[in-house]
Amino acid sequence: MATEAAADDVSDAPEAYDALLDRVRRWNTVGSAAGVLGWDQQVMMPEGGTPARSKQLSALSSIRHDMVTDEETGALLDELDDADLSAERAAVVREVRREYERADAVPVELVEEISETSSEALQAWEQARAEDDFEHFAPYLEKHVELKREYAEHIDPDRDPYEVLFEDFEPCLSMERAESILDELRETLVPMIDAIRESDADLAVDTFEGTFPAETQEELARDALDLVGYDFDRGRLDVSSHPFTSGNQFDCRITTRFDEADPLGAIGSTIHEYGHAQYNLGLPQDEWGTPLGESRDLSVHESQSRLWENHVGRSRAFWEQFLPAFHERFPETEDATVEDAYEAFNQVHEDNLIRVEADELTYHLHIIVRFEIERDLIRGDLAIEDVPEVWNDKYEEYLGIRPPTDADGCLQDIHWSHGNFGYFPTYSLGSVMAAQLFEAADGEIDDLEDKIAAGDFEDLQAWLGENVHQHGSRYETNELVKRATGEDFSADAFTDYVEAKYGELYGI
Amino acid sequence: MATEAAADDVSDAPEAYDALLDRVRRWNTVGSAAGVLGWDQQVMMPEGGTPARSKQLSALSSIRHDMVTDEETGALLDELDDADLSAERAAVVREVRREYERADAVPVELVEEISETSSEALQAWEQARAEDDFEHFAPYLEKHVELKREYAEHIDPDRDPYEVLFEDFEPCLSMERAESILDELRETLVPMIDAIRESDADLAVDTFEGTFPAETQEELARDALDLVGYDFDRGRLDVSSHPFTSGNQFDCRITTRFDEADPLGAIGSTIHEYGHAQYNLGLPQDEWGTPLGESRDLSVHESQSRLWENHVGRSRAFWEQFLPAFHERFPETEDATVEDAYEAFNQVHEDNLIRVEADELTYHLHIIVRFEIERDLIRGDLAIEDVPEVWNDKYEEYLGIRPPTDADGCLQDIHWSHGNFGYFPTYSLGSVMAAQLFEAADGEIDDLEDKIAAGDFEDLQAWLGENVHQHGSRYETNELVKRATGEDFSADAFTDYVEAKYGELYGI
Incomplete structure (x- = not known):
């Protein structure tokens, strides 16, 4: 029974899809917060703010990167590999996979x-x-x-x-x-x-x-x-x-x-x-x-x-x-x-x-x-x-x-x-x-x-x-x-x- | 030898202290990024921005909370319990411990x-x-x-x-x-x-x-x-x-x-x-x-x-x-x-x-x-x-x-x-x-x-x-x-x- 249910889950994969989407929303929310900091830096920030701002942006960027490349992201994408998804959901997975694979391929040290x-x-x-x-x-x-x-x-x-x-x-x-x-x-x-x-x-x-x-x-x-x-x-x-x-x-x-x-x-x-x-x-x-x-x-x-x-x-x-x-x-x-x-x-x-x-x-x-x-x-x-x-x-x-x-x-x-x-x-x-x-x-x-x-x-x-x-x-x-x-x-x-x-x- | 070195480390604990400080700097950097978003919200943000801003602030707050309450924070604090620290470092540990203990004591659901x-x-x-x-x-x-x-x-x-x-x-x-x-x-x-x-x-x-x-x-x-x-x-x-x-x-x-x-x-x-x-x-x-x-x-x-x-x-x-x-x-x-x-x-x-x-x-x-x-x-x-x-x-x-x-x-x-x-x-x-x-x-x-x-x-x-x-x-x-x-x-x-x-x- 448990195995069957799990197999069902993989086939239309609502759980893995929802879990992936939660992660994506979270990292994009962090990215958009960094965007506000970037706007502020170019438009409002006094000159002296640079050292703190650089560290804030670098912390958010590294947090976002860690979320994208987290092994859980890869596992959820694997789980969705053979899933029977609607065209819209398949497009979402396609975009997330592309971002994950690129981020995962490049060593952090090189970045x-x-x-x-x-x-x-x-x-x-x-x-x-x-x-x-x-x-x-x-x-x-x-x-x-x-x-x-x-x-x-x-x-x-x-x-x-x-x-x-x-x-x-x-x-x-x-x-x-x-x-x-x-x-x-x-x-x-x-x-x-x-x-x-x-x-x-x-x-x-x-x-x-x-x-x-x-x-x-x-x-x-x-x-x-x-x-x-x-x-x-x-x-x-x-x-x-x-x-x-x-x-x-x-x-x-x-x-x-x-x-x-x-x-x-x-x-x-x-x-x-x-x-x-x-x-x-x-x-x-x-x-x-x-x-x-x-x-x-x-x-x-x-x-x-x-x-x-x-x-x-x-x-x-x-x-x-x-x-x-x-x-x-x-x-x-x-x-x-x-x-x-x-x-x-x-x-x-x-x-x-x-x-x-x-x-x-x-x-x-x-x-x-x-x-x-x-x-x-x-x-x-x-x-x-x-x-x-x-x-x-x-x-x-x-x-x-x-x-x-x-x-x-x-x-x-x-x-x-x-x-x-x-x-x-x-x-x-x-x-x-x-x-x-x-x-x-x-x-x-x-x-x-x-x-x-x-x-x-x-x-x-x-x-x-x-x-x-x-x-x-x-x-x-x-x-x-x-x-x-x-x-x-x-x-x-x-x-x-x-x-x-x-x-x-x-x-x- | 390995055990002795480890014991030494605990006594003046530079590694645990530095590791703790890295964590603290990181979560405070995230907190200060949230501060910029808060300022922007009250001073610059157009009214329509509220839904995105609420989610950005809530994401940063939850990321910061997860960093504070991470078990690694507790482990490093434990390790520093009996360490022989300078007065200044002891003050740092006192402040971090206070924040950690309070954050750790309250269930996330209640927050x-x-x-x-x-x-x-x-x-x-x-x-x-x-x-x-x-x-x-x-x-x-x-x-x-x-x-x-x-x-x-x-x-x-x-x-x-x-x-x-x-x-x-x-x-x-x-x-x-x-x-x-x-x-x-x-x-x-x-x-x-x-x-x-x-x-x-x-x-x-x-x-x-x-x-x-x-x-x-x-x-x-x-x-x-x-x-x-x-x-x-x-x-x-x-x-x-x-x-x-x-x-x-x-x-x-x-x-x-x-x-x-x-x-x-x-x-x-x-x-x-x-x-x-x-x-x-x-x-x-x-x-x-x-x-x-x-x-x-x-x-x-x-x-x-x-x-x-x-x-x-x-x-x-x-x-x-x-x-x-x-x-x-x-x-x-x-x-x-x-x-x-x-x-x-x-x-x-x-x-x-x-x-x-x-x-x-x-x-x-x-x-x-x-x-x-x-x-x-x-x-x-x-x-x-x-x-x-x-x-x-x-x-x-x-x-x-x-x-x-x-x-x-x-x-x-x-x-x-x-x-x-x-x-x-x-x-x-x-x-x-x-x-x-x-x-x-x-x-x-x-x-x-x-x-x-x-x-x-x-x-x-x-x-x-x-x-x-x-x-x-x-x-x-x-x-x-x-x-x-x-x-x-x-x-x-x-x-x-x-x-x-x-x-x-x-x-x-």
Whole structure:
């Protein structure tokens, strides 16, 4: 009798499933507590708080790691191996197993060594960038590459280590699909940007020149958030040195920053972060702490921010609605027309060397340079000392510009100092996905452009909620995109979008 | 050989001590992370964040509890039982053992039941107070009294349960000493307040009448903090509905609130919280997370806030320095003299029924009413249904006023809805201790009053740092006071202080 009952339990496995879910909820709750501490550190914490905060974050991270890798997690997953689960439960187990196996495969000592190397590398990178001295950073970059290759080998010694690292950020999108999208982007964009450089189009680029006080910019950013419908009962807007979004379906906060010479920058970044927040706020509340209540991976998250930033915020329709608020906050801009704003917000900065200052088009070539270099570093096909020259050659080849210094070249980004290889591509993949999702939404929503022009975002919100947000991590990336758009994830919609938009703007 | 080595280890026990300390640091780090979440909840969190925040806090609390009560903690403490430790290490072990034994004695189920009862009781209390309906709250109060008696019985079935509960807040101050101090307070204050009521002294109480915008009050609060030397690189000032202090020696933040009709209220409460913060910021940084780096108990903490609020902030000397800032922020008060400010800040509100609005004198009778009632409830000497009448009788006897409603009577404070019995006395004990510490500092620092009048707080800070802050929980309460002042903790200095001060103010 007892044995039979036990066998029954394994077959539909409610007990093991519930026990696993309790554990998962608990570790994700600890993770979300760490998220609050991280937000506080970047937004509120006085400088002196750093030593205590580092220890608090490291304790929570190690507690969470211990929970994930606890042998009981493995035992419950084993028990669920042959269980007959609903599709939804099977998806939960799939996600938990993936996290468990990866965490379990890598020795804690190596994780700690990477974390310590990151602290040292961050300092070295800051100094190297300040002094334009790549050689000062090179040994730390080399150490990171070695450690991350070792890390990848623990996870799977038989696969391309870059692919394994990419999965830390995109666990369920194939490297092959990602590479083919990035290749297509490069092939589309290099000639386009070349044509734009040659074009004699005369865009209204000096529409918003002047000084725009941060305080008024903040009011305008709040106007924009009110317009698109950010729920301030479940969020906040604050200022931080790098804009970011942090939180969950109950409380998801965004930050922005203000450049007094560039009022469009804060509008763009605020709407961008709003798109991230809207995703988290749209996750099912009942499933908080389980994979069904967690967002899918970085490309999907970036698709939400880029959809709002680019396809809404950079559209003529949006500016028809928003320009009066701009005029009201900054009466000195009252002569600017919707067309002026549209052109100013969409000009291509073909001579810009800095990724975070790039426009919607050139941005992806900045990414592709980084992707190709980090991939070759991790695969062992590129030596550390050759990074600056390869970087500069690629900028020249893809963007037609050559960085005069490494500070404005291969030292400009923080990511490699954290040992994050495989992260950069997710930015471009997210933009590409945004175009595909927006095209599908546009096809299903009547008069979407008119609605945006009227400040009515309800149908778009509902479409995104239904097709993306509500699913959490239920579907793997390509399946999510396919269910939402009817097509596999590809660069087609993005290519159509940029060709139409920039063809018209620059007459190319 | 192995056995001998093991025996050696036990005798000076470095390994067990270090292992214990690692555990303690870890659980206190988790506790301090929860503190950040608590601060955020009260100061920054949007309303919608509550469900996630409750779960985060409850997870961290349960993780911390599991670490404390883990059998390894008990085993290490056992191993250290006969160890030959330095006095400092012995103090650490004493503090850890006390926490372990208390946490270990009470079944988790009971802790959870108390926590659930608190949630229900809080709602019931809010409704009862809004509707002036004690009977609605009575069953929850009764349940809390029962549960807390049970809680005390688990800890020590042979002792007065109120004494056991008091130790949750004052683990190392004897109930006997506390009661004798409170008795002496009552005997001193009841006739004094009676005499003040009869006095025909004409204090300048309408000096600061008018409307004082919150924004300017905040600037003035920052002036006050700058004057006393709050380190904004290790702290923040924010607004919350109830002022409080939260943090550690690296990052200790205060909050205040503003009543536009009462600019002195915010000054008093800001300086009060500053005193709390100054204590935490003065704890040794190297010992953070160990008992040597944690503050002593509630009465000692309150002694630091009350010392700054009452003995500095309410002094003539302070106003000599601070009044110009007041005039500058609020030019309409420019006719007010130091004496006017001193009288306005020190008037006795003999008809006030509300504890949190009480002055420096009547405050303690509000406390003593609560202390006597909660003690009798827990000891089984008072029935729940008799609380309102006993409350009102005591107000009449001690303060000469009778609350017209229970909302302004026994329902005014939140503490009992949390099941906190034994907390109230610590407020008065802290004020009494403040007087004793200030008297000692005044005796040792040359011209302290002149220094305060000159805005020079360095010697006072140094004295408090040396005599109180730097010791953490190294000494038990009475020993700490005795080392700092040369005397056992008693009400003598407080009695001398109020008799001199109010004798002069009211001519009594």
